[in-house]
Amino acid sequence: MENEKQDATVIVGGGHAAGALMTALIQKKYPHEVVLVGEEPYPPYQRPPLSKTYLSGEVNEESLYLKPRSVYEGAGHQLRLGVRVENIDRDNKTLTLSDQSTLKYGRLILATGSHVRRLNAPGSELKGIHYLHDIADTDTLRDQLSPGARLVIVGGGYIGLEVAASASKKGVNVTVLEGAERLMQRVTGVEMSSFLYAKHSGSGVDVRLNTAVTGFKAGDQGRVAGVTLANGETVDADVVLVSIGVIPETALAEAAGLSCEDGILVDEYVRTSDPSILAIGDCTRHRNLFFEKMQRLESVANAVDQARTAAATLMGEDKPYDSAPWFWSNQYDVRLQMVGLSQDHDERVMRGSTEDKAFAVFYLREGCVIAVDAVNMPIAFMVGKQLVQHRKSISADVLSDLDVELKSLI
Template sequence: MKVLILGAGHAGGTVAALLRQYGHQGQITLVGEEPLAPYQRPPLSKAWLKGEADAESLALKPVEFYAEQGIDFRPGVRGLQLKRSDTTVLLSDGSRLPYDVLVLATGARATPLRIPGAGLEGVMFLRTAADAERLKAAMGPGRRLAVVGGGYIGLEVAASGRALGAEVVVLEREDRLLARVTCPALSNFFRGYHERHGVAFELGCSVTAFEGEGGKVVGVRLANGRVVPCDAVVVGVGAAPNDEIAAEAGLATARGVVVDLDARSVTDSTVFAIGDVSYRPMPIYDRMFRMESVPNALEQAKQAASAITGRARPAGECPWQWSDQYDLKLQIGGYPIDADQVLLRGDPVGGRFAVFHLNGDQVRAVEAINSPPEFIIGKQLILSRRPVNKAKLVDPSVSMKEVAG
């Protein structure tokens, strides 16, 4: 059985390795648009920018692994057309590859700002190692960096910029940071922490243009007419799934390729989609999601590899993600869907606390700052849906093990 994997990111690289680990003996071809072997992407906004990591240290596997495992790794090419009628994919190098099973792991791309000056030199995104390398060269003492978007990636870039000595301003459309993903308490905490490290913020502002001189960005124009001077800009306002090849082939898409609990396309049983490009069920919330996280990529790689090799479906997991900023580790479990109450455990002043989102007496999500027990037990509570004693939950003197009871 020939397995063709389009996309050599965390999801694609992991499913290729798992297929061999799970006993698949047939042909595996791994096609990646970047020139690098599969690597970890979260450190791009942190360790890579600060010069603490490179392609070799972030590689999921040594490049020799793929040849040793009989995996035909083809870097620097991408899929152009999926022809389901004869089960082939046309690649950008002109070749056409057949498959018995196709795994789409094509990821997502940064959402651009379609405003004047968007094409100026120095207007950047952060999705790949090449992006990170360009950004690293633009940061340093005396440099002025503008970050458009006050989400997790934007804040991580801001923290790295300050660590490298750059002046940093974050421009956010909403009236608080992380407005779409967290509660006001956490927004206020992160704003204060970043301000103490020298980051400036412009909240409730709209970016209308990038100003340039000699083809290079020199400022960001706001809706009120004011121009924020800068030497470089990082745009972090979201991402869109690379699902065009699937949609053009007639596969069901809805903010990503629609799949089942095996990561299999609901349209075509020979096609799987994993990672950022998939739109997947999440039973504990009784709805569908598109999730951009390494844990999601790993979970779906396990699902697809298990289904392809005939193994039992792995147990469902609680979705989670993390963000590192300065000496803070934010660990997020679940989503605050249908939450009707927010409870605080610990003291934000000490930089060690957790925010729990509940529906009735069930935990729906947890956001833990430097608090591993709250994160770990919180995920268990989310997955089990066990009711909790709220008085114990907010009392730091009561262990999380006792809370879980």
């Protein structure tokens, strides 16, 4: 029995990366027992619907689960939920858990994800100020989004805008406060930011750019009553959502002496500085065969792709992680699909028109397609994945010409 425990492969975390890895190991008929240790009481689940269909009540909790708990246990693996790993003893390959038990591992995979970035400002501990990261967060927020309520969202990124869309459709009065010059400035270009601004404004959302938040105003019984701005104004609020990004969860890895730098550092086989420990998902910073520099990606696609690489590594297969990153967002009737990283582009090409509500923006660097943002144009996204992955050189005239079939460019 002791040998079995020592041979166990332990996954720390219960998000998409952890669930995808367990699924891949089951499919590959991995010969060792797998034990997943998750701090939340749920089996591995999807987080994207938390700000969309789960928040709106269109889907229930069980639909978020990647697999029913019985699938993992039926394959001979364990889920230890509602318990946290407190310490990694690398010398003895032993984990100490929050319930005071210990767990031996042969191989260890850290899928610890991230935690929300907090806004430390006067009044930040008032009731009614929310962050959205897990099922419990969404459950609590949903209960307060009644028609006519005043919701102020601090942050105009993916989560903030998705919640704005979900809430406004429920009759909630929504204000979005963004400190940057445009929405989603970190991840997209001017055309897409302008389109999203118009979409939200046209749907009744009060979007304010270049707006710095300085604190929160208290109301009755310790509840938030408003958000104070740097210009001296106060925006009235019944509910506040702070959505200003996430921080990789590296505390456990750092305490164990693993190499970390804005994420747990891993190679193209998702190996950490300890050969017995892998890391996958939002918590990692990596250089795969696609990137020119180390990157940290917060996306389901990255979590799934790294999980597949981890499964191959555990099986002794040679399968480096070399996928082009991709992302998506649903807001109102907008299906935004993005592939590649557009930050270093030197040219942008529009295909179609924002007025048609179906268009794409191609981002080029030295003539090569490095990223594509597509709105309600899945063919542009699918072709874009190939163009970006293979670093295709396509002229701007060809990309913008609607008479040229996109499929012909592959």
